[in-house]
Amino acid sequence: xxxxxxxxxxxxxxxRDGDRDAFLLLYRRHLPHVYRFLxxxxxxxxxxxxxxxxxxxxxxxxLDGYRGDGSFRSWLLGIARHKAADFWRxxxxxxxxxxxxxxxxxxxxxxxxxxxxxxxxxxWLEALLAALPERYARVLRLRFLExxxxxxxxxxxxVSEGYAxxxxxxxxxxxxxxxxxxxxxxxxxxxx
Amino acid sequence: xxxVREVERTHRWVEDLLKERPVRGTVVATPEDARLWxxxxxxxxxxxxxxxxxxxTFVRRLEGRLRRRWAxxxxxxxxxxxRPLRWAAAGLxxxxxxxxxxxxxxxAEGPTPFVRxxxxxxxxxxxxxxxxxxxxxxxxxxxxALPAIPExxxxxxxxxxxxxxxxxxxxxxxxxPEPEDRSFGWGPPRTRWRGPGGTWLQxxxxxxxxxxxxxxxxxxxxxxxEAARRALAGWWPPELTLGTPRTVDLPADVPAxxxxxxxxxxxxxxxxxxxxxxxxxxxxxxxxxxxxxxxILVWLDAERRVLAVDGRLVVPVRRGEVPLLKPKAAWDxxxxxxxxxxxxxxxxRVVQLGQDVVVVAQEERIVTGEGTRTTRNQQVLxxxxxxxxxxxxxxxxxxxxxxxxxxxDGQPRRVMGELIPDPxxxxxxxxxxxxxxxxxxxxxxxxxxxVVRVDPLTLQVERIxxxxxxxxxxxxxxxxxxxxxxxxxxxxxxxxxxxxxxxPPWRGTHxxxxxxxxxxxxxxxxxxxxxxxxxxxxxxxxxxxIAVLRGRMRRAVDPRAPYPPPPAIDVPIVEGTARVxxxxxVYYPLWTQDPADVPAISPAYRLRGTAEGGTFTLFLDAAAx
Numbered sequence: 001x002x003x004x005x006x007x008x009x010x011x012x013x014x015x016r017d018g019d020r021d022a023f024l025l026l027y028r029r030h031l032p033h034v035y036r037f038l039x040x041x042x043x044x045x046x047x048x049x050x051x052x053x054x055x056x057x058x059x060x061x062x063l064d065g066y067r068g069d070g071s072f073r074s075w076l077l078g079i080a081r082h083k084a085a086d087f088w089r090x091x092x093x094x095x096x097x098x099x100x101x102x103x104x105x106x107x108x109x110x111x112x113x114x115x116x117x118x119x120x121x122x123x124w125l126e127a128l129l130a131a132l133p134e135r136y137a138r139v140l141r142l143r144f145l146e147x148x149x150x151x152x153x154x155x156x157x158x159v160s161e162g163y164a165x166x167x168x169x170x171x172x173x174x175x176x177x178x179x180x181x182x183x184x185x186x187x188x189x190x191x192x
Numbered sequence: 193x194x195x196v197r198e199v200e201r202t203h204r205w206v207e208d209l210l211k212e213r214p215v216r217g218t219v220v221a222t223p224e225d226a227r228l229w230x231x232x233x234x235x236x237x238x239x240x241x242x243x244x245x246x247x248x249t250f251v252r253r254l255e256g257r258l259r260r261r262w263a264x265x266x267x268x269x270x271x272x273x274x275r276p277l278r279w280a281a282a283g284l285x286x287x288x289x290x291x292x293x294x295x296x297x298x299x300a301e302g303p304t305p306f307v308r309x310x311x312x313x314x315x316x317x318x319x320x321x322x323x324x325x326x327x328x329x330x331x332x333x334x335x336x337a338l339p340a341i342p343e344x345x346x347x348x349x350x351x352x353x354x355x356x357x358x359x360x361x362x363x364x365x366x367x368x369p370e371p372e373d374r375s376f377g378w379g380p381p382r383t384r385w386r387g388p389g390g391t392w393l394q395x396x397x398x399x400x401x402x403x404x405x406x407x408x409x410x411x412x413x414x415x416x417x418e419a420a421r422r423a424l425a426g427w428w429p430p431e432l433t434l435g436t437p438r439t440v441d442l443p444a445d446v447p448a449x450x451x452x453x454x455x456x457x458x459x460x461x462x463x464x465x466x467x468x469x470x471x472x473x474x475x476x477x478x479x480x481x482x483x484x485x486x487x488i489l490v491w492l493d494a495e496r497r498v499l500a501v502d503g504r505l506v507v508p509v510r511r512g513e514v515p516l517l518k519p520k521a522a523w524d525x526x527x528x529x530x531x532x533x534x535x536x537x538x539x540x541r542v543v544q545l546g547q548d549v550v551v552v553a554q555e556e557r558i559v560t561g562e563g564t565r566t567t568r569n570q571q572v573l574x575x576x577x578x579x580x581x582x583x584x585x586x587x588x589x590x591x592x593x594x595x596x597x598x599x600x601d602g603q604p605r606r607v608m609g610e611l612i613p614d615p616x617x618x619x620x621x622x623x624x625x626x627x628x629x630x631x632x633x634x635x636x637x638x639x640x641x642x643v644v645r646v647d648p649l650t651l652q653v654e655r656i657x658x659x660x661x662x663x664x665x666x667x668x669x670x671x672x673x674x675x676x677x678x679x680x681x682x683x684x685x686x687x688x689x690x691x692x693x694x695x696p697p698w699r700g701t702h703x704x705x706x707x708x709x710x711x712x713x714x715x716x717x718x719x720x721x722x723x724x725x726x727x728x729x730x731x732x733x734x735x736x737x738i739a740v741l742r743g744r745m746r747r748a749v750d751p752r753a754p755y756p757p758p759p760a761i762d763v764p765i766v767e768g769t770a771r772v773x774x775x776x777x778v779y780y781p782l783w784t785q786d787p788a789d790v791p792a793i794s795p796a797y798r799l800r801g802t803a804e805g806g807t808f809t810l811f812l813d814a815a816a817x
Binding site for chain 2: 020023024027028031032035036039040041042043044045046049052053056057060061121122124125128140143144145147150165166168169172173175176179
């Protein structure tokens, strides 16, 4: 039988029996989701890759700990959430700060959810920009969607570089407020 | 925080995020920060979905790791049950550690804590005999030749490694520098480049460079040294010289002991410790002598394929000749120097930066028979982010630590201040300390000022005040009580020692303690620096070293006191027949802060042997008259 047609549970059972290829198949199947999840948590490729490696290495070591109560992907994402929390805890300058302040956060998408879909993501972004004052939306569009530098953004807006930074800051603060009110947010699908 | 600062910080975050920089420079300290940071990540993810796809190289590399880890895990399970096998694994680890020790260059015989002796050959024993003749009533027996005394020593400093690094980067294909790592506090800025397969190179702007190069695909070779030489071909800097390579075999299996291995055996993935079977070490040499801490390791697998090449290189620059002077002449030269001066015996610093950051820095200066070398080893254990921002006003309490260097007229030339914090306060480096605070070392203070730097956290002091007027910074001498916690002072008072308990070998001995005394019915002494002369003598420390340490204690409480006396090269009283069983040529270096300045050096014969009544160590002036 083509192993690619096996379910996660069947692959896990084979991996437990010593079938390395079964585990690697699970890895290939779920890597993109775990990576995307972690990328959204940390915001850059380097840290996301480090954490993704940790997740799969831990999964390999602890495969016997997967009891099959939920999906294998949820189990992996549970590990990923802990890794992300540890990541921010290690970087939290004040250990007494609640981890609620750090990711997993209200805006982080769950790979199991609709926000793993780029189209849904883009729709969310457009909804966010539409809810902002025009000038704020424009500065964010230039910076994030069109990849303009702050100098190019200033030129496009007809303002000084310094004022472009001010606009960028105020736009982001406003966007953070607006985002709280937008539907389909992480807290609805992602356990803290 | 003012909006201006917030604007700049937000801009920095956006830039970091859009340019894929790691988050280590990102401080998230409040719920508002967290919301903003989360929004930024979500914006980026939505705007650039391609960034959310894992890099194919990373996917392949991680799959490779999983394959290897899978095999290791099965081996581990196999080893996990029977205890005798665990002992066997531990034995293998011990064997590996011993192998590592064998890989190190042989240490010169008879090093003291502050000089390393260099053996030489060829001087007639009569040369020593002429000096020993002055010692009447002693019959001296020498069985071997004396070390030769050179006219002068070549002086070296660290050259600029940037050009060397640029060539190596080009050869290794490293193009993207990471931001400068400034987590080393006052240390020099460092830049690191990464490349595929775990290759990286780190440039330490004025100290040299460290690197790891992973060929991975190198073809096997018959001879390990040949394989190593082949791996070095093409990018090895010809202006640096390598010594004779040494090859060491590694045990085949050490899976259970990885955690005990020295760090040098482990790369980021721990792979080398499992797959390497041989190491070929090329020491970097200078004038035919191995340079401390510099050289190259080439790692080979069982088929003698090159797994990795790593090492540290320095770029020595000749700085002229260092004359060998008699002790008094060396001392005169030293004390006449217009800049900062110090006797560099051994420097060791432990610096705490922020709440969880510990930087251990060790610096040692070693003078050998052929030249001067400087090595510095630094290690960052943990470096989390700072909750503080420039411009923030802080008040903190703790103990003031001061380090001041003086001009020849005794005026402060440079002052470095630190706050060793009370619980709840952060560690701080302090600038702009008012003059009166220079008399408060070790005392508890409250300090208020503006944060001017967050890594390390540095405060521009605006107000500083003592918290306890009963505290006095002073030198106290006396006998340590048998409980290790009291000192019967030479002034007749009994002091309770705070914050420390001295070990048994020190109890009942006479101590010099520099520290803070808090007056009261029972005075309390908090030691900051301790000299235990008797203990040092029992350990074989020479008298002149103790004299230097004693001088340092005096200077600690009176910065304008004269520098410690020059190393005394005296002959102790020896009676009867003295048999010299070991002698070495050693050098006493006197350093200045200016690395370009040539230190004054005084040579001496150090003789050790047996005489009636026990063993002896004596020093004889070895400089030409």
